[in-house]
Amino acid sequence: MQRIFSGIQPSGIPTLGNYLGALRNWAALQDGHECIYCVVDLHAITAFQDPKELALQTREMAATLLAIGIDPTKHIVFLQSGVRAHAQLAWIFNCVARLGWLNRMTQFKDKAGKDRENASSGLYVYPNLMAADILAYHATRVPVGDDQRQHLELANDIAQKFNHDYGVDFFPNIEPLIMGPAARVMSLRDGTKKMSKSDPSDQSRINLNDDADTIALKVRRAKTDPEPLPSGIDGLANRPEARNLVGIYAALTDATHEDVLREHGGKGFGDYKKVLADLLVEKLTPIAAETKRLLADPPYVDAVLRDGARRAAAIADPIVAKAEDLVGFLRV
Ligand code: AMP
Ligand code: TRP
Secondary structure (H helix, E strand, O other): OOEEEEEEOOOOOOEHHHHHHHHHHHHHOOOOOEEEEEEOHHHHOOOOOOHHHHHHHHHHHHHHHHHOOOOOOOOEEEEHHHOOHHHHHHHHHHOOOOHHHHHOOHHHHHHHOOOHHHOOHHHHHHHHHHHHHHHOOOOOEEEOOHHHHHHHHHHHHHHHHHHHHHOOOOOOOOEEEOOOOOOOOEOOOOOOOEOOOOOOOHHHOOEOOOOHHHHHHHHHHOOOOOOOOOOOHHHHOOOHHHHHHHHHHHHHOOOOHHHHHHHHOOOOHHHHHHHHHHHHHHHHHHHHHHHHHHHOOHHHHHHHHHHHHHHHHHHHHHHHHHHHHHHOOOOO
């Protein structure tokens, strides 16, 4: 059985983009894989997080993973800071990855923005920690949204360079799983920008804890163009907002862009937004309700995470210990 690893940052409330691009695939892949899902709090602090908020959001993210149907008895759900192997292997990878490789990372450029000198050094080496997350488990398949493709290519470069430098065949090749018609969900305010938890405008995204009225309002206010929906996919060219709203519907109904246009092509956005909002409410509000139910019992969520960390460490510790031996650290 292939081992899956993926992670999500607790740097805010999970969005529809997280759900359609990643989380829903995490749940779907449970059958037939051994899955390890991690709330990556070490990654979250690459941008400052208020400590109290971070702790609350971390538990809320974990509860959301359980609410979407991840089974912590069959698979592993845990916090990155609770398994030391991640940071230990990341240090070794800091010494394997080349500055030139990191300089090419588009996410660093986006996140650091204009004031690069003021970005944390953690943000710069973020992809090395991500490679360590995956490779500490010898995981081979990684379900993520489209924005993580470049980081996974870097992880493979790191694995290969490690194997080459130390003359071993130790770290496996990683296969990205970038799935479905919503691998890149765009902002509701700007169809050329990714929907993000950290966007300053709450109107730009749907949060998994939004209530029915909020979802309907955000969809109603979503930016569109004046044309009706086209009847074929070619009609979505140069219409990023229309393409985004069609992709969301397609993902939620396990259909393709073409299927959605066959059903709704010709509708104006007024009508289409109503059906889309109803569908979103139907699919998302049960997740919010279940998350809330779980969060009423923090000791339960924490116990799941503690058990997950113990089981994760049992896999990662021997692999990282072996990597340390290969590097030549003396065991005394
Ligand atoms: P993050 O919120 O950056 O920790 O991302 C967690 C997961 O959600 C990653 O697999 C991302 O690729 C995915 N993701 C984040 N935003 C989007 C989006 N707008 N569309 C699709 N996937 C996304
Ligand atoms: N960098 C990923 C993101 O922001 C989160 C992440 C951290 C991750 N470690 C990972 C994803 C390991 C997949 C595998 O989306």
